[in-house]
Amino acid sequence: MKQVLSDLCRQLRLAYVSDALAQKSIPELSAVVTEVLQAEIDGRQRMKLNRLIHKAGFPQLKTLDGYSFEKIAFPSSVNQEKLEIFLPHLAKPPCVERSAA
Numbered sequence: 001m002k003q004v005l006s007d008l009c010r011q012l013r014l015a016y017v018s019d020a021l022a023q024k025s026i027p028e029l030s031a032v033v034t035e036v037l038q039a040e041i042d043g044r045q046r047m048k049l050n051r052l053i054h055k056a057g058f059p060q061l062k063t064l065d066g067y068s069f070e071k072i073a074f075p076s077s078v079n080q081e082k083l084e085i086f087l088p089h090l091a092k093p094p095c096v097e098r099s100a101a
Contacts, residue, residue: 001030008037 002022009018014037021030064087069080 001027001034005030005034005037008034008041011041012037 002018005021006018009015017033017037021033024030064084074080074083
């Protein structure tokens with residue numbers, strides 16, 4: 001847990017948060033802070049992706065919604081569900097909320 005917290009603090013450039021929590025030695029507090037820091041990193045990654053997609057200026061948003069999979073012959077190890085798992089940004093792109101605004 002301490003290593004995960006240290007890594008998250010390093011990614012967010014919070015030099016002293018990890019040390020301050022180590023002095024408190026309250027496991028519940030460390031778990032909550034770890035969750036909060038992970039949520040911050042996830043949010044920053046989402047916003048960065050949205051910013052880059054917007055900056056790229058794609059002419060239209062393309063998703064797998066409405067795509068006809070009947071005419072496609074997938075290998076026996078692949079189906080539509082697996083494709084959506086491997087390509088989540090095509091199944092539900094993160095920029096949909098921003099594009100609608």
